[in-house]
Amino acid sequence: MRQPFTRELADLLERGRDRQLRLAVTGLSRAGKTAFLTSLIDQLRHAGLEARLDLLPAAREGRLLGARRVEQQDLGVPRFPLDRALAALDAEPPQWPAPTRGISELRLVIRYRPRRRGWAGGETRRLTLDLFDYPGEWLLDLPLLSHDFASWSRSQAFTGERGALFADWREAVARLDPAAPVDEGRLASLAERYAEGLRAAREAGFSDLQPGRFLLPGDLEGAPVLQFFPLPSLDDADPATLAGLPEDSLYATLARRFRYYQQHIVRPFYREHFRRFDRQIVLVDVLGALNAGPERFEDLARSLSRLMQSFDYGRRSLLTRLFAPRIDRLAIAATKADHVTPEQHPRLTGLLEALLAEPLKDLRFADVPVRALSLAAIRATEAREVDHQGRRHPALRGTTLDGEPALLFPGEVPARLPDADFWRRQGFAFPAFRPRPRGDDALPHIRLDAALDWLIGDKLT
Ligand code: GDP
Numbered sequence: 365m366r367q368p369f370t371r372e373l374a375d376l377l378e379r380g381r382d383r384q385l386r387l388a389v390t391g392l393s394r395a396g397k398t399a400f401l402t403s404l405i406d407q408l409r410h411a412g413l414e415a416r417l418d419l420l421p422a423a424r425e426g427r428l429l430g431a432r433r434v435e436q437q438d439l440g441v442p443r444f445p446l447d448r449a450l451a452a453l454d455a456e457p458p459q460w461p462a463p464t465r466g467i468s469e470l471r472l473v474i475r476y477r478p479r480r481r482g483w484a485g486g487e488t489r490r491l492t493l494d495l496f497d498y499p500g501e502w503l504l505d506l507p508l509l510s511h512d513f514a515s516w517s518r519s520q521a522f523t524g525e526r527g528a529l530f531a532d533w534r535e536a537v538a539r540l541d542p543a544a545p546v547d548e549g550r551l552a553s554l555a556e557r558y559a560e561g562l563r564a565a566r567e568a569g570f571s572d573l574q575p576g577r578f579l580l581p582g583d584l585e586g587a588p589v590l591q592f593f594p595l596p597s598l599d600d601a602d603p604a605t606l607a608g609l610p611e612d613s614l615y616a617t618l619a620r621r622f623r624y625y626q627q628h629i630v631r632p633f634y635r636e637h638f639r640r641f642d643r644q645i646v647l648v649d650v651l652g653a654l655n656a657g658p659e660r661f662e663d664l665a666r667s668l669s670r671l672m673q674s675f676d677y678g679r680r681s682l683l684t685r686l687f688a689p690r691i692d693r694l695a696i697a698a699t700k701a702d703h704v705t706p707e708q709h710p711r712l713t714g715l716l717e718a719l720l721a722e723p724l725k726d727l728r729f730a731d732v733p734v735r736a737l738s739l740a741a742i743r744a745t746e747a748r749e750v751d752h753q754g755r756r757h758p759a760l761r762g763t764t765l766d767g768e769p770a771l772l773f774p775g776e777v778p779a780r781l782p783d784a785d786f787w788r789r790q791g792f793a794f795p796a797f798r799p800r801p802r803g804d805d806a807l808p809h810i811r812l813d814a815a816l817d818w819l820i821g822d823k824l825t
Contacts, residue, residue: 441468
Protein backbone atom coordinates (compact mmCIF):
# COMPACT_ATOMS: atom_id res chain seq x y z
CA MET A 365 0.00 0.00 0.00
CA ARG A 366 1.22 3.47 -0.78
CA GLN A 367 2.02 5.77 2.10
CA PRO A 368 -0.11 8.91 2.43
CA PHE A 369 2.97 11.01 1.91
CA THR A 370 3.74 9.34 -1.41
CA ARG A 371 0.15 9.75 -2.47
CA GLU A 372 0.29 13.45 -1.66
CA LEU A 373 3.49 13.76 -3.61
CA ALA A 374 1.97 11.95 -6.57
CA ASP A 375 -0.99 14.33 -6.38
CA LEU A 376 1.33 17.28 -6.31
CA LEU A 377 3.15 16.04 -9.40
CA GLU A 378 -0.17 15.43 -11.20
CA ARG A 379 -1.17 18.99 -10.39
CA GLY A 380 2.15 20.23 -11.69
CA ARG A 381 1.43 18.59 -15.00
CA ASP A 382 -2.02 20.13 -15.00
CA ARG A 383 -3.63 16.75 -14.80
CA GLN A 384 -5.57 17.29 -11.64
CA LEU A 385 -8.36 19.73 -10.99
CA ARG A 386 -10.45 20.41 -7.92
CA LEU A 387 -13.90 21.59 -8.88
CA ALA A 388 -16.39 22.71 -6.24
CA VAL A 389 -20.15 23.07 -6.55
CA THR A 390 -22.09 25.24 -4.16
CA GLY A 391 -25.39 27.07 -3.76
CA LEU A 392 -27.96 27.65 -1.07
CA SER A 393 -30.22 24.77 -0.01
CA ARG A 394 -32.40 23.53 -2.85
CA ALA A 395 -30.41 25.48 -5.45
CA GLY A 396 -29.85 22.19 -7.26
CA LYS A 397 -26.33 21.07 -6.17
CA THR A 398 -27.17 17.39 -5.76
CA ALA A 399 -28.97 17.25 -9.10
CA PHE A 400 -26.09 19.13 -10.77
CA LEU A 401 -23.32 16.92 -9.48
CA THR A 402 -25.28 13.73 -10.17
CA SER A 403 -25.89 14.80 -13.75
CA LEU A 404 -22.34 16.07 -14.29
CA ILE A 405 -20.86 12.75 -13.22
CA ASP A 406 -23.46 10.85 -15.24
CA GLN A 407 -22.66 12.88 -18.39
CA LEU A 408 -18.91 12.30 -18.06
CA ARG A 409 -19.41 8.60 -17.45
CA HIS A 410 -21.53 8.39 -20.60
CA ALA A 411 -19.09 10.53 -22.58
CA GLY A 412 -18.03 8.87 -25.79
CA LEU A 413 -21.27 6.86 -25.68
CA GLU A 414 -24.71 8.47 -25.73
CA ALA A 415 -24.16 11.64 -23.66
CA ARG A 416 -25.13 14.82 -25.50
CA LEU A 417 -22.31 17.25 -24.83
CA ASP A 418 -22.07 19.23 -28.06
CA LEU A 419 -21.04 22.44 -26.33
CA LEU A 420 -17.95 20.74 -24.91
CA PRO A 421 -15.41 20.67 -27.76
CA ALA A 422 -13.55 17.58 -26.50
CA ALA A 423 -16.84 15.66 -26.65
CA ARG A 424 -17.96 17.16 -29.97
CA GLU A 425 -14.65 16.26 -31.54
CA GLY A 426 -14.91 12.69 -30.27
CA ARG A 427 -11.82 13.06 -28.06
CA LEU A 428 -13.55 12.50 -24.73
CA LEU A 429 -13.28 8.77 -24.09
CA GLY A 430 -15.06 8.42 -20.75
CA ALA A 431 -14.64 8.69 -17.01
CA ARG A 432 -14.52 6.37 -14.08
CA ARG A 433 -14.84 6.77 -10.36
CA VAL A 434 -11.75 6.13 -8.24
CA GLU A 435 -10.95 6.36 -4.56
CA GLN A 436 -10.86 9.93 -3.34
CA GLN A 437 -7.89 11.54 -1.67
CA ASP A 438 -9.39 12.88 1.56
CA LEU A 439 -10.70 9.79 3.28
CA GLY A 440 -12.14 11.99 6.02
CA VAL A 441 -14.62 13.71 3.69
CA PRO A 442 -17.91 11.85 3.05
CA ARG A 443 -18.28 10.47 -0.43
CA PHE A 444 -20.86 12.09 -2.70
CA PRO A 445 -23.82 9.63 -2.67
CA LEU A 446 -23.95 9.05 -6.42
CA ASP A 447 -25.48 5.57 -6.29
CA ARG A 448 -28.24 6.68 -3.97
CA ALA A 449 -29.02 9.61 -6.27
CA LEU A 450 -29.15 7.41 -9.37
CA ALA A 451 -31.33 4.88 -7.57
CA ALA A 452 -33.86 7.64 -6.77
CA LEU A 453 -33.95 8.68 -10.42
CA ASP A 454 -34.45 5.04 -11.43
CA ALA A 455 -37.30 4.46 -8.97
CA GLU A 456 -40.85 4.04 -10.24
CA PRO A 457 -42.01 6.71 -10.47
CA PRO A 458 -38.65 8.54 -10.68
CA GLN A 459 -37.82 10.76 -7.72
CA TRP A 460 -35.45 13.64 -7.15
CA PRO A 461 -32.33 12.59 -5.23
CA ALA A 462 -32.30 13.48 -1.53
CA PRO A 463 -30.11 16.56 -1.07
CA THR A 464 -26.69 16.36 0.56
CA ARG A 465 -26.32 18.24 3.84
CA GLY A 466 -22.62 18.87 4.31
CA ILE A 467 -19.43 18.65 2.28
CA SER A 468 -18.95 15.58 0.09
CA GLU A 469 -16.46 14.53 -2.52
CA LEU A 470 -16.06 12.24 -5.50
CA ARG A 471 -12.99 11.63 -7.64
CA LEU A 472 -13.24 10.88 -11.36
CA VAL A 473 -10.51 10.01 -13.79
CA ILE A 474 -11.35 11.30 -17.26
CA ARG A 475 -9.67 9.80 -20.33
CA TYR A 476 -9.31 11.94 -23.43
CA ARG A 477 -7.26 12.31 -26.55
CA PRO A 478 -5.34 15.61 -26.81
CA ARG A 479 -6.26 17.81 -29.73
CA ARG A 480 -2.83 17.88 -31.33
CA ARG A 481 -1.42 14.45 -31.40
CA GLY A 482 2.25 14.28 -30.49
CA TRP A 483 4.75 11.87 -31.91
CA ALA A 484 2.97 9.08 -30.03
CA GLY A 485 0.02 9.15 -32.45
CA GLY A 486 -2.97 7.66 -30.65
CA GLU A 487 -1.82 8.90 -27.26
CA THR A 488 -4.48 9.25 -24.53
CA ARG A 489 -4.31 11.38 -21.41
CA ARG A 490 -5.94 11.41 -18.04
CA LEU A 491 -7.39 14.25 -16.04
CA THR A 492 -8.12 13.60 -12.38
CA LEU A 493 -11.18 15.59 -11.44
CA ASP A 494 -11.97 16.01 -7.74
CA LEU A 495 -15.56 17.11 -7.32
CA PHE A 496 -16.77 18.75 -4.12
CA ASP A 497 -20.24 19.70 -3.05
CA TYR A 498 -20.79 21.93 -0.02
CA PRO A 499 -23.64 24.11 1.31
CA GLY A 500 -23.61 27.76 0.24
CA GLU A 501 -24.90 28.51 3.73
CA TRP A 502 -21.37 27.87 4.99
CA LEU A 503 -20.13 30.80 2.92
CA LEU A 504 -22.61 33.12 4.59
CA ASP A 505 -20.40 32.78 7.64
CA LEU A 506 -17.37 34.47 6.09
CA PRO A 507 -18.44 37.99 7.16
CA LEU A 508 -18.81 36.64 10.68
CA LEU A 509 -15.00 36.49 10.82
CA SER A 510 -14.78 40.26 10.65
CA HIS A 511 -16.98 40.70 13.73
CA ASP A 512 -16.66 40.29 17.44
CA PHE A 513 -19.68 39.03 19.31
CA ALA A 514 -21.09 42.47 20.11
CA SER A 515 -20.79 43.84 16.57
CA TRP A 516 -22.20 40.60 15.15
CA SER A 517 -25.19 40.87 17.50
CA ARG A 518 -25.85 44.37 16.26
CA SER A 519 -25.59 43.33 12.60
CA GLN A 520 -28.46 40.82 12.85
CA ALA A 521 -31.79 42.37 11.89
CA PHE A 522 -35.14 41.03 13.07
CA THR A 523 -37.76 43.02 11.19
CA GLY A 524 -40.71 42.35 8.86
CA GLU A 525 -42.05 38.91 8.14
CA ARG A 526 -38.67 37.41 8.88
CA GLY A 527 -38.49 39.06 12.30
CA ALA A 528 -41.94 37.70 13.15
CA LEU A 529 -40.56 34.16 12.84
CA PHE A 530 -38.20 34.91 15.73
CA ALA A 531 -40.88 36.54 17.92
CA ASP A 532 -40.83 33.78 20.54
CA TRP A 533 -37.10 33.80 20.94
CA ARG A 534 -36.89 37.60 20.92
CA GLU A 535 -39.38 37.91 23.71
CA ALA A 536 -37.45 35.46 25.88
CA VAL A 537 -34.07 36.95 25.08
CA ALA A 538 -35.22 40.52 25.81
CA ARG A 539 -35.68 39.54 29.44
CA LEU A 540 -32.09 38.31 29.83
CA ASP A 541 -29.45 40.26 31.69
CA PRO A 542 -26.07 39.97 29.89
CA ALA A 543 -24.25 40.44 33.20
CA ALA A 544 -26.09 37.69 35.11
CA PRO A 545 -24.42 34.29 35.67
CA VAL A 546 -25.27 31.94 32.84
CA ASP A 547 -27.88 29.21 33.24
CA GLU A 548 -26.63 26.46 30.91
CA GLY A 549 -29.98 24.72 30.50
CA ARG A 550 -31.76 27.93 29.68
CA LEU A 551 -29.04 28.97 27.25
CA ALA A 552 -29.28 25.63 25.43
CA SER A 553 -33.04 25.91 25.10
CA LEU A 554 -32.85 29.52 23.87
CA ALA A 555 -30.18 28.52 21.35
CA GLU A 556 -32.48 25.78 20.13
CA ARG A 557 -35.31 28.29 19.78
CA TYR A 558 -33.02 30.59 17.83
CA ALA A 559 -32.10 27.70 15.53
CA GLU A 560 -35.81 26.96 15.15
CA GLY A 561 -36.35 30.57 14.06
CA LEU A 562 -33.59 30.14 11.46
CA ARG A 563 -35.14 26.91 10.22
CA ALA A 564 -38.61 28.46 10.03
CA ALA A 565 -37.16 31.38 8.10
CA ARG A 566 -35.49 29.00 5.68
CA GLU A 567 -38.71 27.01 5.27
CA ALA A 568 -40.45 30.28 4.46
CA GLY A 569 -37.92 30.79 1.68
CA PHE A 570 -35.48 33.19 3.37
CA SER A 571 -31.79 32.59 2.91
CA ASP A 572 -29.94 35.47 4.53
CA LEU A 573 -29.46 33.45 7.72
CA GLN A 574 -26.55 33.19 10.16
CA PRO A 575 -24.74 31.22 11.53
CA GLY A 576 -24.80 28.83 8.60
CA ARG A 577 -24.04 25.67 10.59
CA PHE A 578 -27.16 26.14 12.70
CA LEU A 579 -29.15 25.20 9.62
CA LEU A 580 -26.90 22.37 8.50
CA PRO A 581 -25.13 21.16 11.65
CA GLY A 582 -23.93 17.83 10.21
CA ASP A 583 -22.11 15.98 12.99
CA LEU A 584 -22.18 19.04 15.27
CA GLU A 585 -25.83 18.51 16.17
CA GLY A 586 -26.30 19.32 19.88
CA ALA A 587 -22.68 20.42 20.48
CA PRO A 588 -22.21 23.47 22.75
CA VAL A 589 -20.39 25.26 19.93
CA LEU A 590 -23.80 25.59 18.27
CA GLN A 591 -25.38 26.92 21.45
CA PHE A 592 -25.19 30.66 21.13
CA PHE A 593 -27.27 33.45 19.61
CA PRO A 594 -27.01 37.19 19.09
CA LEU A 595 -28.00 39.52 21.92
CA PRO A 596 -30.18 42.21 20.31
CA SER A 597 -30.18 44.22 23.55
CA LEU A 598 -26.48 45.11 23.20
CA ASP A 599 -27.28 48.04 20.93
CA ASP A 600 -26.31 50.74 23.35
CA ALA A 601 -24.01 48.82 25.68
CA ASP A 602 -20.59 50.27 26.41
CA PRO A 603 -17.78 48.02 25.02
CA ALA A 604 -15.56 48.51 28.08
CA THR A 605 -18.36 47.48 30.44
CA LEU A 606 -19.07 44.39 28.34
CA ALA A 607 -15.42 43.39 28.26
CA GLY A 608 -15.30 43.67 32.05
CA LEU A 609 -18.18 41.23 32.67
CA PRO A 610 -17.26 38.06 34.58
CA GLU A 611 -16.30 34.87 32.74
CA ASP A 612 -19.45 33.07 33.84
CA SER A 613 -21.83 35.84 32.75
CA LEU A 614 -24.27 35.23 29.92
CA TYR A 615 -22.46 37.78 27.74
CA ALA A 616 -18.97 36.31 28.25
CA THR A 617 -20.25 32.77 27.65
CA LEU A 618 -21.98 33.68 24.38
CA ALA A 619 -18.95 35.68 23.25
CA ARG A 620 -16.66 32.69 23.99
CA ARG A 621 -18.83 30.32 21.98
CA PHE A 622 -18.98 32.81 19.14
CA ARG A 623 -15.16 32.96 19.06
CA TYR A 624 -14.94 29.18 19.21
CA TYR A 625 -17.35 28.94 16.25
CA GLN A 626 -15.17 31.36 14.30
CA GLN A 627 -11.91 29.55 15.09
CA HIS A 628 -12.99 25.93 14.96
CA ILE A 629 -15.83 25.86 12.46
CA VAL A 630 -15.62 28.72 9.99
CA ARG A 631 -11.87 29.07 9.61
CA PRO A 632 -11.07 25.36 9.16
CA PHE A 633 -13.55 25.07 6.28
CA TYR A 634 -11.80 27.88 4.44
CA ARG A 635 -8.32 26.70 5.36
CA GLU A 636 -8.71 23.00 4.67
CA HIS A 637 -11.17 22.97 1.79
CA PHE A 638 -12.04 26.26 0.18
CA ARG A 639 -8.46 27.45 -0.17
CA ARG A 640 -7.63 24.37 -2.23
CA PHE A 641 -10.40 24.59 -4.85
CA ASP A 642 -9.26 25.44 -8.39
CA ARG A 643 -12.64 26.07 -9.98
CA GLN A 644 -16.06 26.83 -8.59
CA ILE A 645 -19.65 26.90 -9.78
CA VAL A 646 -22.30 28.72 -7.73
CA LEU A 647 -25.86 27.55 -8.41
CA VAL A 648 -28.79 29.89 -7.87
CA ASP A 649 -32.48 29.02 -7.92
CA VAL A 650 -33.59 32.33 -9.44
CA LEU A 651 -36.86 30.89 -10.71
CA GLY A 652 -37.79 29.47 -7.31
CA ALA A 653 -37.30 32.91 -5.76
CA LEU A 654 -39.41 34.53 -8.52
CA ASN A 655 -42.11 32.03 -7.79
CA ALA A 656 -41.97 32.80 -4.05
CA GLY A 657 -42.53 36.58 -4.20
CA PRO A 658 -40.79 39.91 -3.56
CA GLU A 659 -39.58 39.52 0.04
CA ARG A 660 -37.90 36.17 -0.69
CA PHE A 661 -36.44 37.52 -3.90
CA GLU A 662 -34.81 40.42 -2.10
CA ASP A 663 -33.60 38.13 0.62
CA LEU A 664 -31.97 35.94 -2.03
CA ALA A 665 -30.27 39.00 -3.51
CA ARG A 666 -28.88 39.91 -0.08
CA SER A 667 -27.64 36.41 0.70
CA LEU A 668 -26.02 36.10 -2.69
CA SER A 669 -24.09 39.29 -2.32
CA ARG A 670 -22.87 38.04 1.04
CA LEU A 671 -22.10 34.59 -0.32
CA MET A 672 -20.17 36.06 -3.23
CA GLN A 673 -17.80 37.84 -0.85
CA SER A 674 -16.05 34.50 -0.62
CA PHE A 675 -14.97 34.99 -4.22
CA ASP A 676 -13.85 38.57 -3.89
CA TYR A 677 -10.14 38.28 -4.32
CA GLY A 678 -9.43 41.96 -4.19
CA ARG A 679 -6.07 42.29 -2.53
CA ARG A 680 -7.51 43.83 0.56
CA SER A 681 -10.51 41.54 0.92
CA LEU A 682 -10.97 39.69 4.19
CA LEU A 683 -10.69 36.41 2.36
CA THR A 684 -7.41 37.13 0.62
CA ARG A 685 -5.86 38.38 3.81
CA LEU A 686 -6.90 35.32 5.75
CA PHE A 687 -6.63 32.41 3.36
CA ALA A 688 -5.00 33.25 -0.01
CA PRO A 689 -7.46 31.18 -2.07
CA ARG A 690 -6.66 30.20 -5.63
CA ILE A 691 -9.91 29.66 -7.54
CA ASP A 692 -8.97 30.81 -11.03
CA ARG A 693 -12.31 30.41 -12.77
CA LEU A 694 -15.84 30.83 -11.58
CA ALA A 695 -19.26 30.07 -13.05
CA ILE A 696 -22.58 31.25 -11.73
CA ALA A 697 -25.64 29.46 -13.01
CA ALA A 698 -29.39 29.91 -12.77
CA THR A 699 -30.64 26.35 -12.31
CA LYS A 700 -33.86 24.52 -13.27
CA ALA A 701 -34.10 26.38 -16.59
CA ASP A 702 -36.47 23.64 -17.75
CA HIS A 703 -39.12 25.40 -15.64
CA VAL A 704 -39.44 28.06 -18.34
CA THR A 705 -39.84 27.92 -22.11
CA PRO A 706 -36.58 28.08 -24.11
CA GLU A 707 -37.08 31.62 -25.49
CA GLN A 708 -36.98 32.82 -21.85
CA HIS A 709 -33.51 31.40 -21.19
CA PRO A 710 -31.53 34.49 -22.27
CA ARG A 711 -33.71 36.55 -19.93
CA LEU A 712 -33.02 34.15 -17.11
CA THR A 713 -29.28 34.60 -17.56
CA GLY A 714 -29.84 38.38 -17.78
CA LEU A 715 -31.78 38.34 -14.54
CA LEU A 716 -29.07 36.34 -12.80
CA GLU A 717 -26.49 38.88 -13.97
CA ALA A 718 -28.68 41.73 -12.70
CA LEU A 719 -29.09 40.00 -9.37
CA LEU A 720 -25.34 39.61 -9.04
CA ALA A 721 -24.39 42.93 -10.67
CA GLU A 722 -22.36 44.24 -7.74
CA PRO A 723 -20.41 41.07 -6.93
CA LEU A 724 -19.77 40.54 -10.66
CA LYS A 725 -18.31 44.00 -10.93
CA ASP A 726 -15.97 43.28 -8.03
CA LEU A 727 -14.92 39.96 -9.51
CA ARG A 728 -14.16 41.45 -12.89
CA PHE A 729 -12.24 44.20 -11.18
CA ALA A 730 -10.23 41.60 -9.27
CA ASP A 731 -9.59 39.87 -12.60
CA VAL A 732 -11.30 36.57 -11.70
CA PRO A 733 -12.70 35.08 -14.94
CA VAL A 734 -16.41 34.49 -14.39
CA ARG A 735 -19.24 33.35 -16.62
CA ALA A 736 -22.99 33.50 -16.03
CA LEU A 737 -25.33 30.98 -17.60
CA SER A 738 -28.68 29.25 -17.20
CA LEU A 739 -29.01 25.49 -17.22
CA ALA A 740 -31.06 22.49 -16.17
CA ALA A 741 -28.95 19.72 -14.68
CA ILE A 742 -31.78 17.21 -15.10
CA ARG A 743 -34.36 18.34 -17.61
CA ALA A 744 -37.83 17.29 -16.45
CA THR A 745 -39.94 19.03 -19.13
CA GLU A 746 -40.21 19.18 -22.90
CA ALA A 747 -40.63 22.40 -24.87
CA ARG A 748 -43.84 22.47 -26.94
CA GLU A 749 -45.91 24.89 -28.96
CA VAL A 750 -49.65 25.23 -28.61
CA ASP A 751 -52.23 26.91 -30.84
CA HIS A 752 -54.32 29.53 -29.19
CA GLN A 753 -56.73 31.72 -31.16
CA GLY A 754 -54.85 31.04 -34.36
CA ARG A 755 -51.40 31.85 -32.94
CA ARG A 756 -48.61 29.58 -31.83
CA HIS A 757 -47.42 29.93 -28.25
CA PRO A 758 -44.48 28.32 -26.45
CA ALA A 759 -45.40 25.87 -23.69
CA LEU A 760 -43.90 23.20 -21.45
CA ARG A 761 -45.00 19.65 -21.00
CA GLY A 762 -44.14 17.66 -17.90
CA THR A 763 -45.52 15.60 -15.05
CA THR A 764 -46.15 17.24 -11.69
CA LEU A 765 -44.86 15.63 -8.49
CA ASP A 766 -48.34 14.17 -7.94
CA GLY A 767 -48.15 12.43 -11.28
CA GLU A 768 -50.53 14.77 -13.12
CA PRO A 769 -49.62 15.53 -16.74
CA ALA A 770 -49.24 19.28 -17.25
CA LEU A 771 -49.05 21.50 -20.31
CA LEU A 772 -48.49 25.13 -19.40
CA PHE A 773 -46.85 28.47 -20.02
CA PRO A 774 -45.22 29.45 -16.70
CA GLY A 775 -44.80 33.12 -17.58
CA GLU A 776 -42.18 35.57 -18.75
CA VAL A 777 -38.95 35.98 -16.86
CA PRO A 778 -38.24 39.67 -16.27
CA ALA A 779 -35.00 40.58 -18.03
CA ARG A 780 -34.10 43.01 -15.26
CA LEU A 781 -34.69 43.05 -11.52
CA PRO A 782 -38.46 42.78 -11.07
CA ASP A 783 -40.19 45.98 -9.99
CA ALA A 784 -43.39 46.53 -8.03
CA ASP A 785 -45.34 46.34 -11.26
CA PHE A 786 -44.05 42.86 -12.00
CA TRP A 787 -45.04 41.61 -8.56
CA ARG A 788 -48.45 43.24 -8.85
CA ARG A 789 -49.10 41.45 -12.08
CA GLN A 790 -47.81 38.21 -10.52
CA GLY A 791 -46.85 37.00 -13.95
CA PHE A 792 -45.11 33.90 -12.73
CA ALA A 793 -46.25 30.53 -11.44
CA PHE A 794 -45.04 27.00 -12.03
CA PRO A 795 -45.38 23.65 -10.28
CA ALA A 796 -42.46 21.36 -9.47
CA PHE A 797 -41.98 18.61 -12.02
CA ARG A 798 -41.12 14.99 -11.55
CA PRO A 799 -37.95 13.78 -13.31
CA ARG A 800 -38.52 11.66 -16.40
CA PRO A 801 -37.65 7.94 -16.54
CA ARG A 802 -34.08 7.82 -17.82
CA GLY A 803 -33.53 4.29 -19.16
CA ASP A 804 -29.94 3.57 -20.20
CA ASP A 805 -29.24 7.00 -21.61
CA ALA A 806 -27.35 9.83 -19.98
CA LEU A 807 -29.64 12.20 -18.06
CA PRO A 808 -31.36 14.83 -20.22
CA HIS A 809 -30.05 18.33 -19.49
CA ILE A 810 -29.92 21.90 -20.76
CA ARG A 811 -26.48 23.49 -21.21
CA LEU A 812 -24.74 21.41 -18.61
CA ASP A 813 -22.17 20.91 -21.38
CA ALA A 814 -21.65 24.69 -21.60
CA ALA A 815 -20.93 24.76 -17.87
CA LEU A 816 -18.54 21.82 -18.25
CA ASP A 817 -16.74 23.55 -21.09
CA TRP A 818 -16.16 26.67 -19.02
CA LEU A 819 -15.12 24.73 -15.92
CA ILE A 820 -12.88 21.98 -17.34
CA GLY A 821 -12.79 22.38 -21.15
CA ASP A 822 -9.36 24.07 -21.18
CA LYS A 823 -7.85 21.02 -19.43
CA LEU A 824 -9.05 18.71 -22.18
CA THR A 825 -7.22 20.23 -25.15
P1 GDP B 1 -29.49 21.07 -3.19
O1 GDP B 1 -30.15 21.28 -1.87
O2 GDP B 1 -28.76 22.31 -3.65
O3 GDP B 1 -28.62 19.83 -3.29
O4 GDP B 1 -30.68 20.93 -4.26
P2 GDP B 1 -31.18 19.61 -5.04
O5 GDP B 1 -30.21 19.22 -6.09
O6 GDP B 1 -31.60 18.60 -4.05
O7 GDP B 1 -32.46 20.25 -5.78
C1 GDP B 1 -33.59 20.66 -5.05
C2 GDP B 1 -34.83 20.39 -5.85
O8 GDP B 1 -34.87 21.24 -7.00
C3 GDP B 1 -34.91 18.97 -6.41
O9 GDP B 1 -35.46 18.09 -5.47
C4 GDP B 1 -35.80 19.17 -7.61
O10 GDP B 1 -37.16 19.22 -7.23
C5 GDP B 1 -35.41 20.55 -8.10
N1 GDP B 1 -34.40 20.51 -9.20
C6 GDP B 1 -33.05 20.48 -9.09
N2 GDP B 1 -32.46 20.50 -10.31
C7 GDP B 1 -33.46 20.56 -11.21
C8 GDP B 1 -33.52 20.61 -12.65
O11 GDP B 1 -32.51 20.63 -13.37
N3 GDP B 1 -34.78 20.68 -13.21
C9 GDP B 1 -35.93 20.67 -12.46
N4 GDP B 1 -37.09 20.73 -13.09
N5 GDP B 1 -35.91 20.64 -11.12
C10 GDP B 1 -34.70 20.57 -10.50
